Amino acid sequence: MKEKIFNIVPDATIEEKGGILFVTVPQVSFHDLALRLRKDTDFQFDFLVCMTGMDWGETLGVIYHLRSTVSGKEIVLRTETANRANPELVSVSDIWATANLNEREVFGFFGIRFINHPDMRRLFLRNDWVGYPLRKDYDADEQINPVRLDSESSPDATQTLELTASGEVEEKENVIFEDDEYVVNIGPQHPATHGVLRFRVALEGEIVKKVDVNCGYIHRGIEKMCESLTYPQTLALTDRLDYLSAHINRHALCMCIEEAMGLEIPERAKYIRTIMDELTRIASHLLFWSTFCMDLGALTAFFYGFRDREKILDMFEETCGGRLIQNYNCIGGVMADIHPNLIRRIKDFIRYLPPMLKEYHGVFTGNIIARQRMQNIGILSLEDAISYGVTGPSGRASGWKCDVRKLHPYGVYDHVDFKEITYNHGDTFNRYMVRMEEITESLHILEQLIDQIPEGDYAVKTKPIIKLPEGQFYKSVEAARGEFGVYIESHGDKFPYRVKFRSPGLPLISVVDLLASHNKIADLITIGGSLDYVVPDIDR
Amino acid sequence: MFDFAVVTEWVDAMLCRLLPESWVTTTEFVLVGICLLIAYAVMALGLIYAERKVCAFFQCRLGPNRVGPYGIIQTVTDMIKMLIKEIIEINHVDRFLFNLAPYIVIIASLLAFSCIPFAKGLEIIDFNVGIFFLIAASSIGIVGILLAGWASNNKFSLIGAMRSGAQMISYELSIGLSILTMVVLTGSMQLSTIVESQADGWFIFKGHLPAFVAFVIYLIAGTAETNRGPFDLPEAESELTAGYHTEYSGMHFGFFYVAEFVNMFIVAAVATTLFWGGWMPLHIPGWEAFNRIMDYIPSIFWFLGKSAVMVFIIMWFKWTFPRLRIDQLLTLEWKYLLPINLCNLFLMVFVVVFKLHF
Numbered sequence: 001m002k003e004k005i006f007n008i009v010p011d012a013t014i015e016e017k018g019g020i021l022f023v024t025v026p027q028v029s030f031h032d033l034a035l036r037l038r039k040d041t042d043f044q045f046d047f048l049v050c051m052t053g054m055d056w057g058e059t060l061g062v063i064y065h066l067r068s069t070v071s072g073k074e075i076v077l078r079t080e081t082a083n084r085a086n087p088e089l090v091s092v093s094d095i096w097a098t099a100n101l102n103e104r105e106v107f108g109f110f111g112i113r114f115i116n117h118p119d120m121r122r123l124f125l126r127n128d129w130v131g132y133p134l135r136k137d138y139d140a141d142e143q144i145n146p147v148r149l150d151s152e153s154s155p156d157a158t159q160t161l162e163l164t165a166s167g168e169v170e171e172k173e174n175v176i177f178e179d180d181e182y183v184v185n186i187g188p189q190h191p192a193t194h195g196v197l198r199f200r201v202a203l204e205g206e207i208v209k210k211v212d213v214n215c216g217y218i219h220r221g222i223e224k225m226c227e228s229l230t231y232p233q234t235l236a237l238t239d240r241l242d243y244l245s246a247h248i249n250r251h252a253l254c255m256c257i258e259e260a261m262g263l264e265i266p267e268r269a270k271y272i273r274t275i276m277d278e279l280t281r282i283a284s285h286l287l288f289w290s291t292f293c294m295d296l297g298a299l300t301a302f303f304y305g306f307r308d309r310e311k312i313l314d315m316f317e318e319t320c321g322g323r324l325i326q327n328y329n330c331i332g333g334v335m336a337d338i339h340p341n342l343i344r345r346i347k348d349f350i351r352y353l354p355p356m357l358k359e360y361h362g363v364f365t366g367n368i369i370a371r372q373r374m375q376n377i378g379i380l381s382l383e384d385a386i387s388y389g390v391t392g393p394s395g396r397a398s399g400w401k402c403d404v405r406k407l408h409p410y411g412v413y414d415h416v417d418f419k420e421i422t423y424n425h426g427d428t429f430n431r432y433m434v435r436m437e438e439i440t441e442s443l444h445i446l447e448q449l450i451d452q453i454p455e456g457d458y459a460v461k462t463k464p465i466i467k468l469p470e471g472q473f474y475k476s477v478e479a480a481r482g483e484f485g486v487y488i489e490s491h492g493d494k495f496p497y498r499v500k501f502r503s504p505g506l507p508l509i510s511v512v513d514l515l516a517s518h519n520k521i522a523d524l525i526t527i528g529g530s531l532d533y534v535v536p537d538i539d540r
Numbered sequence: 541m542f543d544f545a546v547v548t549e550w551v552d553a554m555l556c557r558l559l560p561e562s563w564v565t566t567t568e569f570v571l572v573g574i575c576l577l578i579a580y581a582v583m584a585l586g587l588i589y590a591e592r593k594v595c596a597f598f599q600c601r602l603g604p605n606r607v608g609p610y611g612i613i614q615t616v617t618d619m620i621k622m623l624i625k626e627i628i629e630i631n632h633v634d635r636f637l638f639n640l641a642p643y644i645v646i647i648a649s650l651l652a653f654s655c656i657p658f659a660k661g662l663e664i665i666d667f668n669v670g671i672f673f674l675i676a677a678s679s680i681g682i683v684g685i686l687l688a689g690w691a692s693n694n695k696f697s698l699i700g701a702m703r704s705g706a707q708m709i710s711y712e713l714s715i716g717l718s719i720l721t722m723v724v725l726t727g728s729m730q731l732s733t734i735v736e737s738q739a740d741g742w743f744i745f746k747g748h749l750p751a752f753v754a755f756v757i758y759l760i761a762g763t764a765e766t767n768r769g770p771f772d773l774p775e776a777e778s779e780l781t782a783g784y785h786t787e788y789s790g791m792h793f794g795f796f797y798v799a800e801f802v803n804m805f806i807v808a809a810v811a812t813t814l815f816w817g818g819w820m821p822l823h824i825p826g827w828e829a830f831n832r833i834m835d836y837i838p839s840i841f842w843f844l845g846k847s848a849v850m851v852f853i854i855m856w857f858k859w860t861f862p863r864l865r866i867d868q869l870l871t872l873e874w875k876y877l878l879p880i881n882l883c884n885l886f887l888m889v890f891v892v893v894f895k896l897h898f
Contacts, residue, residue, distance in 0.1 A: 297863025303599035
């Protein structure tokens, strides 16, 4: 593979670490290489896992983590520009659709403008924000960016940079909404957006013509905060990303740090982490079921789901102290040993839930109205799912085998036997059914693990100050909504140089426009509910 | 069986003795108006309380249980809160139409409410086209809803009002046709005659198949007509936040809220009157002793009891089914209910002409 890349780009530098190639490419030939990596039959890197904007002091750049869904191979690309005043890179949003929103994020935080990107707006920040917050020389003075009390107008047109045939860059205007379109704001305060997310929806009567996603209402700059915190301190922030899979997120960061340190954690801790992961997943999917039914107007179902989720939260409370945000994983294991009641309670729960699931199906799944609302609505094809990077249950509903638990088993997932639920049609009903069946699978996993927890330590002692060796580290886990990845670049300090979280939510909202256009308003809500995004995870 | 006409005639005679004739009519108007308003308000409070409790039990909750025993004072306090709340003035609305809309809705509901025969001798207006007047009066409400949505100058409200318009006009057809089916069976549009002719058996039994079909269609269409779940699209809170009444506050919102609940009762009351014998007690031919015991139960309890069962069924719908989408809603009406209804009307004519009913 090395040679093939050298054939395409002779002046690339390639390193190999742990079987993964790290390719540094000059920006002029970057787009060609990206296109070849995507299209050529011996590469087929069709999944852009993670895209990280970087500031290396001298240069600004982007790191792309690519994966092939055919061969499972991975590669890391890196490109940079030395022009800090007016940095420009070439967009890859025409190759991987998921790059669209990610490049807008990088533009907002690093000021890198992407040539040929159709919509160069900031994704999270206000339009009048001064400076680029994730650059190392950013001035965080409150006088420069005070808390603005005026509301921001939303422009109906955006800028785009196009590369002309003569090789020059030309600025053009790209219209999002025409003047005579009936544009309705759904959100940021709306019951069905599940948080402070805002859709600008162009309507024609009841039919949705276009959806424009506006994020950033709950952006807290967690990635920036991590850069000034020590490694153990960064852990607390991961729980606040996707708060419904708080435990799983933290698991990812812990594993990434442990792997970088070369720390082996005790078997007991692995079992506890996996059990807690699965409980979190069940709780999250139960909440999905409740809120999805509520979105469709079945209010009673909402209470049934919450009643049963409460049982899991009680277990968390007993062992971890926290209910929503468990704060339980730590570097080297878990914070405390499990509560003596936990095993009994989980066993009770494994017996309790299946009859309830049967009731859920009776109340909602079998209902003719619910079926008609879900079937053949918002079909996401397999190609689109991969191109947009829609992982997790939503991706599996389109037939994409993307379960990280199967691809790169972590924890004790290699000791247990479970099915990866996939459907082929990719409509709302499939997305719903994947989650419902995953609850059963998770119960099955718990059943296998609960009697096997080995005796021993629940954590290894670590030094109070942890320093990671210099390098780049990426680790991902299967969160309740898809692949949650952590990318850490360390320069050998006790603080990370750069932390990037690959959120499963961002790809989910990027497909809303694709799925909801030409459907009814009610379908927009159904599709949004079935994708099951969590806004703090998108906004980070 | 106790006849309420005794009471009303006694009041009339007493007033005639005390006052000149022209004053008697005026006083009686005022008295009837006051009684009606009180009955309306009490009915609304009772229904809201019932809805909360029924909903709570469906959802494994307790419902209101703090204010008064079993929380029965809760809705009263809520009403007081609603009455003393500020009615917020909103910029950029058509002020006249905006303020007019809730009154149109409540007046339409009140007019329809006044037609219902509550008990033997307890009816306000009883004339030969009573049921026709009831349909006509109740469908004025849609004007208020459209006005509310339009005058609010809010995009969500407008979508809600448009949905509501499409929905209520469509389902009015089904309601009208299923009522017409029963009018064919009775041969009268006068509400008292309709009830009286069910003395020897309720229409749901007498009219067998066509009456039963008409009842089912009426119940579906009636639920849709009152904008209740699973047909609550105009105010689908997960889509349109609150639909046409998003911008209303204080008692103006209260009017929409109360009208929705009482409309539900009106639908249930009309179903009771047309299909389940109105205030007529249950009589089983040949069981003389049983029939006499049934006669001891006052007619108003029969009426309210039957209506309560209907109301419970409508609430049951709401707390069980997910919401339909607008195209599914219109498909249900125009492609299923309307053709079935027309066939059913024809069947009923056939049944009546050949005297196949009991």
